[in-house]
Amino acid sequence: MPAIGVLALQGDVREHRATLEGLGARVVEVRSPRDLDVIAGLVIPGGESTAILHLLVTSGVRAPLQERLNDGMPVLGTCAGMIVMARHVRDGRSDQWSFGSLDVTVRRNGYGRQVASFEADVALSSGGSIPGVFIRAPRIEEWGSGVEVLGTCNRGDGDAPVWVRDGSVWACSFHPELTADQTVHRTFLAAHGLL
Amino acid sequence: MSVNENSTVGTARVKRGLADMLRGGVIMDVVNPEQAKIAEDAGAVAVMALERVPSDIRRDGGVARMSDPQMIREIQETVTIPVMAKARIGHFAEAQILQSLDVDYIDESEVLTPADETNHIDKWPFTVPFVCGATNLGEALRRIGEGACMIRSKGEAGTGNIVEAVRHLRTINEQMRRLRAADEAELYALAKDLQAPLPLVLEVAQTGALPVPLFCAGGIATPADASLVMQLGAEAVFVGSGIFKSEDPNRMARAIVEATTHFRDPSIVAKVSTGLGAAMRGAETASLEQRLAERGW
Numbered sequence: 001m002p003a004i005g006v007l008a009l010q011g012d013v014r015e016h017r018a019t020l021e022g023l024g025a026r027v028v029e030v031r032s033p034r035d036l037d038v039i040a041g042l043v044i045p046g047g048e049s050t051a052i053l054h055l056l057v058t059s060g061v062r063a064p065l066q067e068r069l070n071d072g073m074p075v076l077g078t079c080a081g082m083i084v085m086a087r088h089v090r091d092g093r094s095d096q097w098s099f100g101s102l103d104v105t106v107r108r109n110g111y112g113r114q115v116a117s118f119e120a121d122v123a124l125s126s127g128g129s130i131p132g133v134f135i136r137a138p139r140i141e142e143w144g145s146g147v148e149v150l151g152t153c154n155r156g157d158g159d160a161p162v163w164v165r166d167g168s169v170w171a172c173s174f175h176p177e178l179t180a181d182q183t184v185h186r187t188f189l190a191a192h193g194l195l
Numbered sequence: 196m197s198v199n200e201n202s203t204v205g206t207a208r209v210k211r212g213l214a215d216m217l218r219g220g221v222i223m224d225v226v227n228p229e230q231a232k233i234a235e236d237a238g239a240v241a242v243m244a245l246e247r248v249p250s251d252i253r254r255d256g257g258v259a260r261m262s263d264p265q266m267i268r269e270i271q272e273t274v275t276i277p278v279m280a281k282a283r284i285g286h287f288a289e290a291q292i293l294q295s296l297d298v299d300y301i302d303e304s305e306v307l308t309p310a311d312e313t314n315h316i317d318k319w320p321f322t323v324p325f326v327c328g329a330t331n332l333g334e335a336l337r338r339i340g341e342g343a344c345m346i347r348s349k350g351e352a353g354t355g356n357i358v359e360a361v362r363h364l365r366t367i368n369e370q371m372r373r374l375r376a377a378d379e380a381e382l383y384a385l386a387k388d389l390q391a392p393l394p395l396v397l398e399v400a401q402t403g404a405l406p407v408p409l410f411c412a413g414g415i416a417t418p419a420d421a422s423l424v425m426q427l428g429a430e431a432v433f434v435g436s437g438i439f440k441s442e443d444p445n446r447m448a449r450a451i452v453e454a455t456t457h458f459r460d461p462s463i464v465a466k467v468s469t470g471l472g473a474a475m476r477g478a479e480t481a482s483l484e485q486r487l488a489e490r491g492w
Contacts, residue, residue, distance in 0.1 A: 010219040012215040047220070047240070048220060059456075108275060114297075115204065115322045117213065118203060136277065
């Protein structure tokens with residue numbers, strides 16, 4: 001079975017690992033360029049995006065990971081992981097960079113600071129709902145025509161996408177790894193034959 | 196679809212969840228926007244906004260209080276990472292003010308002068324999460340019982356001496372192992388000995404871990420200190436005086452961030468420790484007149 005990586009520079013790595021292993025996946029923690037050689041897909045966890053971006057550079061992982069992304073390696077990013085993958089980032093630092101593989105524009109802390117962090121159900125485009133935990137979450141403000149909206153949440157101003165897919169790149173504003181629901185991880189792994 | 200009526204803010208899950216997101220990172224004490232910028236540039240996951248770092252509080256004496264809201268706002272406007280601030284132990288009015296300022300975490304801290312000799316803040320009614328210090332498992336579980344969403348060792352703040360933080364981490368871990376190994380019938384007496392709420396004692400006995408993240412604070416002054424406490428089970432580190440009282444704060448900040456991420460790899464910790472300049476001077480805890488870790492109970 002191919003291994004799935006979890007970027008383990010900073011953030012809630014343990015919860016992603018537990019969810020993936022609960023689904024039967026073989027997990028490798030990624031901290032150095034050589035770790036990328038053994039993985040067939042990658043999860044970028046929640047955490048602080050500025051710290052993760054900084055550590056991607058200092059660890060030397062940025063350039064080889066960009067190559068893997070260009071080659072179409074499947075990636076799932078949650079919260080900070082979405083910011084790291086987004087094409088455009090608003091309210092970022094002046095030197096904010098991202099891999100740009102996900103055709104969305106996100107606003108950092110777009111739902112507010114920590115006192116505004118919330119739990120709410122995410123309505124699935126396929127029907128039904130899953131629990132969503134949003135912590136200083138990024139908000140998707142624009143998305144390209146090639147982006148498939150898989151889940152939405154309504155905060156009083158219409159249904160906004162919070163779980164999306166752009167080819168091999170998947171991302172959500174919320175933290176599926178903090179709940180017992182495995183839908184987001186299972187859908188990602190199954191779509192790319194990683195189970 | 197209609198607006199989600201089940202949406203809720205300030206739940207235990209979102210409050211503890213932010214602590215989860217900070218894991219593997221470094222939270223740095225800063226006293227002005229310039230230092231906050233240096234911290235963010237160096238890869239800090241959050242900053243703690245305060246008027247004086249602990250070593251200066253220790254030197255100056257007097258009553259140490261919550262910071263000026265103006266200073267906290269300026270730091271919030273300067274950085275994009277979470278901003279924490281300290282309230283005095285038991286001073287719920289300071290905590291209410293900090294919550295109204297939209298700080299991301301409140302540290303009910305023994306570094307400031309305690310405001311209540313008996314009671315800590317009842318943290319449950321707050322939307323903003325709290326971190327509290329602990330020197331042992333009983334203290335940690337009492338704080339969690341009051342609603343703390345993150346526990347940190349107290350260490351001996353402002354000394355640059357890691358010995359107390361090591362003692363606290365080892366004590367908490369040793370006491371958790373004791374609960375894990377205990378016969379079920381022994382847990383009631385152990386809860387009494389720990390002076391901790393029984394439901395939390397039963398939970399730790401079952402899971403072998405605290406119900407909230409355990410971070411390390413107090414006395415971290417070098418990358419090696421960060422690696423040490425991470426290997427002892429801390430999930431992230433707070434650095435107070437250790438960065439901006441060192442010879443080259445910019446390099447020290449980056450080095451401690453690297454060492455915290457790569458704490459299992461001594462070759463990386465060696466690399467970032469090379470030619471760093473002097474760490475903060477530090478103090479031998481046995482010679483201190485005021486032990487901050489003894490504040491809180």
